[in-house]
Amino acid sequence: MKNILTIFKKEFYRVMSDRRLIFTAIILPGLAIYLMYSILGNAATGMETDIDSHKMIIYTENMPTEFRNVVNLQFDDNPEFHDISESTFDEVSLMIKDGDVDIFLSFEENFMDRLDEYEQAGYSLPNIQTYYNNSERYSSASLNKVNQFINAFMFMEGLERYGEAYTILSMNADTDGFPTSIEYENKGIGQGFAMLLPMLIVMFLFSGAMSIGPDSIAGEKERGTIATLLITPVKRSQIAIGKVFSLSLISLMSATSSFIGVMFSIGNLVNMGDAAGDINPLDIYTITDFLMLFAVILGTVMVVVGLISVISAYAKSIKEAGMLIMPFYFISIFVGISTMFSGEASQSLVSYLIPIYSSVNMIIAILTFEVVGTHFLIMVLSSLGYLVLLIFVLNKLFQSEKIMFSK
Amino acid sequence: MSLEVKNISKTFQLSRKQRKLNSTDEKKKTAVNDISFTAFPGEIFGLLGPNGAGKTTALRIISTLIKPDSGDVIVGGSSVKDDSYDVRSKIGFLTSELKLEDHFTPNYLFKYFGRLHGLEDDKIMERKEVLFDRFGINPFAEVKVGDLSTGMKQKTSIAISLVHNPDFIIFDEPTNGLDVLTARSVTDYLLELKEQQKTVILSTHILSVVEKLCDRVGIIINGKLKVSDSMDNVMKESNNDLEELFFKLIEEEELGGFRQ
Numbered sequence: 073m074k075n076i077l078t079i080f081k082k083e084f085y086r087v088m089s090d091r092r093l094i095f096t097a098i099i100l101p102g103l104a105i106y107l108m109y110s111i112l113g114n115a116a117t118g119m120e121t122d123i124d125s126h127k128m129i130i131y132t133e134n135m136p137t138e139f140r141n142v143v144n145l146q147f148d149d150n151p152e153f154h155d156i157s158e159s160t161f162d163e164v165s166l167m168i169k170d171g172d173v174d175i176f177l178s179f180e181e182n183f184m185d186r187l188d189e190y191e192q193a194g195y196s197l198p199n200i201q202t203y204y205n206n207s208e209r210y211s212s213a214s215l216n217k218v219n220q221f222i223n224a225f226m227f228m229e230g231l232e233r234y235g236e237a238y239t240i241l242s243m244n245a246d247t248d249g250f251p252t253s254i255e256y257e258n259k260g261i262g263q264g265f266a267m268l269l270p271m272l273i274v275m276f277l278f279s280g281a282m283s284i285g286p287d288s289i290a291g292e293k294e295r296g297t298i299a300t301l302l303i304t305p306v307k308r309s310q311i312a313i314g315k316v317f318s319l320s321l322i323s324l325m326s327a328t329s330s331f332i333g334v335m336f337s338i339g340n341l342v343n344m345g346d347a348a349g350d351i352n353p354l355d356i357y358t359i360t361d362f363l364m365l366f367a368v369i370l371g372t373v374m375v376v377v378g379l380i381s382v383i384s385a386y387a388k389s390i391k392e393a394g395m396l397i398m399p400f401y402f403i404s405i406f407v408g409i410s411t412m413f414s415g416e417a418s419q420s421l422v423s424y425l426i427p428i429y430s431s432v433n434m435i436i437a438i439l440t441f442e443v444v445g446t447h448f449l450i451m452v453l454s455s456l457g458y459l460v461l462l463i464f465v466l467n468k469l470f471q472s473e474k475i476m477f478s479k
Numbered sequence: 480m481s482l483e484v485k486n487i488s489k490t491f492q493l494s495r496k497q498r499k500l501n502s503t504d505e506k507k508k509t510a511v512n513d514i515s516f517t518a519f520p521g522e523i524f525g526l527l528g529p530n531g532a533g534k535t536t537a538l539r540i541i542s543t544l545i546k547p548d549s550g551d552v553i554v555g556g557s558s559v560k561d562d563s564y565d566v567r568s569k570i571g572f573l574t575s576e577l578k579l580e581d582h583f584t585p586n587y588l589f590k591y592f593g594r595l596h597g598l599e600d601d602k603i604m605e606r607k608e609v610l611f612d613r614f615g616i617n618p619f620a621e622v623k624v625g626d627l628s629t630g631m632k633q634k635t636s637i638a639i640s641l642v643h644n645p646d647f648i649i650f651d652e653p654t655n656g657l658d659v660l661t662a663r664s665v666t667d668y669l670l671e672l673k674e675q676q677k678t679v680i681l682s683t684h685i686l687s688v689v690e691k692l693c694d695r696v697g698i699i700i701n702g703k704l705k706v707s708d709s710m711d712n713v714m715k716e717s718n719n720d721l722e723e724l725f726f727k728l729i730e731e732e733e734l735g736g737f738r739q
Contacts, residue, residue, distance in 0.1 A: 078594045086582060296578040300639075303542060303577060304595040305568040473545040 075306045079314025083288060087322050097283045097322060101276060102329030109337035123213045129172070130214070131156055131164045134179040142225045149217060168205050174214035176203040187229065261356055266439040270432040271408025272334060273327070277373050278401050280326030281380045285319050286393035289384035298476065308470035312381070312463050320370075320377045327369060357439075364438050364448065371455030372431040376404075378462030385469040404428050417442055424450040427458050480555035482518040482541070482647050482678050487511055487550035489536055510536040512702040513550070518678050518695065520646070523669060525693030525710075526682040529729065533702040534682040535574065538651050541680070542572040554647055568596065571640040574651035578636075581625030585616050585635045588624070589642060596643035603642065610638040613668065630661035637665065648672055649680045654688065666692060686721050690714075698725065700732045 087093045128151035140153065156164065156176075167173040178201040180186055186198035202218060205211040292298040301311060357365075380397055387393035407429050411418075417437035424430040430451040437443045469475050489511040498504065511533045518524035528534045539545045541552050543563040551558050557565035579588055589611075593603035611617050614634040619627055624635065637653070650669070654662035669692055672679055683689060689696055689710075696713050698706040705728045706713060717724035 074597075075595060078591065082591050085587075086580075090582065292580075295580070296576055297580045299544060300577040300579065300592075301595075303544060303567060303572050304592060305564045305597070306595050307564070477545065 075310045076314045076317070079301075079306075079311055080318045083315055083318035084321060086288070087284060093284070097280065098325050098329050100329075101280065101326055102331075102333035105272075105276075105330050105333030106337050109334070113337065119209070123210060126210050126213075127152055128174050128210075128214050128217065129154070130218070131159070131167075131173055131176040132179070133177070134181050134183055135177065136179065136184045138184060138229070139179070139221070139225050142228050143221050146224050147221065151217075165203065168203060168208075168211060171205065171208045171211065174204065174208075174211045175218055177201070177218060178203070262440045266436040267412050269334070269439060270435040271405065271412060273331070273369065273435060274372065274404045274408045274428060274432060276327045276330035277323060277369070277376050278380075278404055280330070281319060281323040281373070281377045282394070282397055282401065283326065284322055285377060285380035286384045286387070286390045286397070288315060288319055289381055290387045290390045290393035293385075293387075293476065294389045302470070302476065309463065309467040311470055312466040316374070316377055316381050316459075316463055316466065319381065320373050323377050324370065324373050327373065331369075361438055361441075364443060365435065367448075367452055368431055368434045368438065371452050372428070374459040375427045375431075375455050375462070378459050378466070382462050382465050382469065385466055386475060407432055411436060416440065417447075419444075421447070421450060425454045427455065430454060480520060480646060480678070482524075482555070482680065483553040484514060484516050484518075484537070484541065485551050485553065486513050486515050487537065487540055487547040487552060488513050489533075489540060489545065489548055509702050511540065511547075514697075514699070514702075514704045515550075516695075516697045516704060516707045518647075518680050520678045521673060521676045522694040523673050523679040523681055523692050525689040525696045526680060526699060527684070527686070527689050527696055527725070528682075528699035529684055532699045534684075534699055535576075535651055537699065538572070538574065538649055538680070538682055542570055542649055543567055544572075568643065569645055570647045570649055571643070571645040572649045572651075573637055573640045573653055575655060576651075577640075579624045579632065579639065582623060584621050584623055585611070585627075585638070586620045588635070589639055592639050593642045598643060606642055606644060607638075610641060614638055614664070630657055633657055633661065633665070637668070645677075647678045647680075651682045652684070653681070654683070654685070686725060690721055698728055700728055703732070705732070 087097060128149060130151050131154045133156040135153070135155070143149070143151065154173075156178075159167075161176075164173055164176050168176060180198040180200070183198050183200075186195070189195045190197050200222060202215060204215045289298075292301070302308070379400060380393075383396045383400070384390075384393040387396055411432050414436075417433045417440065418424075423433050424447045434443075434448060434451045437447065488509065490507050490509045493501070493503070493506055493508050497508075498506070501508075514533075514537055516524070526534050526537065536545070540547045540559065541554070543559050543566050546560065551560050552566075553559075554566045555569050557569065559566050583591070586607075589607050590600070590603055593606065594600075598606070611620060614637065616631070616635055616638060619631055619635075624632060627635065633653070633656075637650075641648070648669075653665050653669075657665065666688065669679055669681060673694075681688070681692065693710050695709050696706070697704050706724075708716075713724070714721065
């Protein structure tokens with residue numbers, strides 16, 4: 073135990089006493105993620121604000137006054153309307169193409185009369201044709217806005233024609249269009265988190281361990297310092313445990329840094345320019361949820377570090393270790409992506425026995441408030457089992473003169 | 480307590496690349512071939528041989544870094560095969576293959592290895608005072624190993640290999656790459672260890688070092704121990720010309736002959 077602690081402390085001190093390593097392994101991951109996602113989120117918000125502040129220029133043909141009244145009364149956009157008579161269709165088309173005009177709305181002639189008559193035999197609903205430019209962002213956005221105008225116009229016409237009954241038929245009778253149950257709302261947000269976080273967490277854990285693991289073991293082999301350690305009367309298993317635990321703590325710190333980065337920028341990331349405001353995970357999840365998440369991350373860190381340590385002990389150099397770790401890194405990202413769109417944790421017991429896959433599913437279960445106790449227990453215990461197995465293999469590798477002294 | 484090497488042999492598999500480099504079709508190379516000798520306390524045993532003769536392999540077996548295919552080494556009553564942890568606590572091993580991490584200072588590493596040898600902190604401090612004084616490491620004790628000169632690195636390595644005050648000291652080419660002054664301080668220290676009744680094994684390819692320091696000598700060529708005797712007897716037999724004997728043995732081995 074004393075030897076494990078001595079090795080643990082030395083490995084930990086190795087990173088903690090090196091400013092460059094502290095920066096690259098611990099501070100940089102969180103900082104980079106925060107900056108990246110914040111810039112991404114702000115750019116999206118900025119784009120939205122820019123579009124919102126743009127004054128739409130709409131050319132119309134045969135536009136009924138009723139339509140214009142609905143737009144003016146119900147929307148703050150206050151678009152600039154021009155009648156086609158001010159120009160020609162070809163000229164307007166060209167202006168839309170150049171981005172000088174956003175959209176052209178062509179109502180059928182005598183639109184309101186046609187609307188009144190359409191229920192009679194031989195008549196059909198009148199058409200509204202829209203012309204816009206998909207490659208111009210103001211024009212693209214104006215199509216969405218015009219659709220909102222049309223929907224509002226249709227709604228008002230329906231209300232006038234059929235009275236209050238129309239609102240019940242056309243809208244969700246229970247609410248005003250938004251869920252009112254807090255739990256339901258949280259689950260929706262939770263599913264948003266569950267889409268992104270499992271993959272990000274697994275990626276952070278891997279990249280954190282990858283930044284220090286190969287140097288600690290393959291690097292010591294490459295530099296010839298591992299032999300100095302192997303000549304001491306310390307059991308190989310104690311060296312293995314000391315190194316794995318120390319690397320785990322550093323990887324955990326690296327992953328925590330990344331996690332903090334995500335937490336600070338998650339509002340921007342999930343909203344992506346939505347004006348709904350920031351989402352604070354602390355308002356949604358309880359301490360128990362966070363503790364469970366921590367246990368899952370800890371279990372995953374141990375397995376990932378164990379795996380990277382075994383690969384590093386097998387490799388002849390840091391470079392070779394890096395190459396050999398890559399396929400496992402890609403597999404773990406693939407596992408993260410594969411569960412991205414399901415939004416639900418697996419219900420199969422076996423899933424919680426497969427390393428990484430079990431972590432990803434358990435993270436989803438925690439984030440979507442659907443943790444099954446047995447699954448949680450199996451995931452944590454199986455991670456411990458894998459850790460013991462990997463330390464056993466690492467111990468064997470340390471004992472193998474062929475592996476330790478191969479050139 | 481003596482160090483007894485009993486009929487050790489070690490064979491390595493040759494990779495295709497190594498076979499090509501050595502211009503041979505043989506898939507195995509016998510690095511150490513049935514070697515036996517004994518080193519006694521208060522004596523320096525010199526293992527002499529050209530590069531690639533098997534000296535380092537023999538020392539790696541004695542220090543438990545690798546296991547012999549056959550035979551055994553008994554270090555103060557402990558077998559390298561069965562009690563490797565005991566052996567490691569009794570020996571101090573120095574070879575160019577064992578390096579110190581550049582990032583740490585001599586102070587830190589001395590304490591670290593002292594603890595791994597199971598020493599209490601006050602004992603470590605006591606040993607540090609003795610060894611750092613002896614090798615003049617104190618002014619550099621807080622300088623990172625990576626920033627030390629080659630000589631100071633080697634002195635630090637020696638001090639660290641002796642942190643636990645071992646009874647058996649195995650030094651593989653300890654003066655390699657050192658300037659005359661530093662080399663002299665290392666060889667002087669070996670004589671001090673001998674006076675302290677330590678059992679010292681020294682491998683070298685430098686004949687003058689053997690002549691000056693050793694009480695016994697083993698000449699190893701092509702994995703075989705061609706001579707193992709007291710320095711006096713060897714000098715007598717070679718008419719005080721160790722160099723001549725050395726070349727004669729190499730010639731015999733190249734011709735495939737054996738010394739009677």
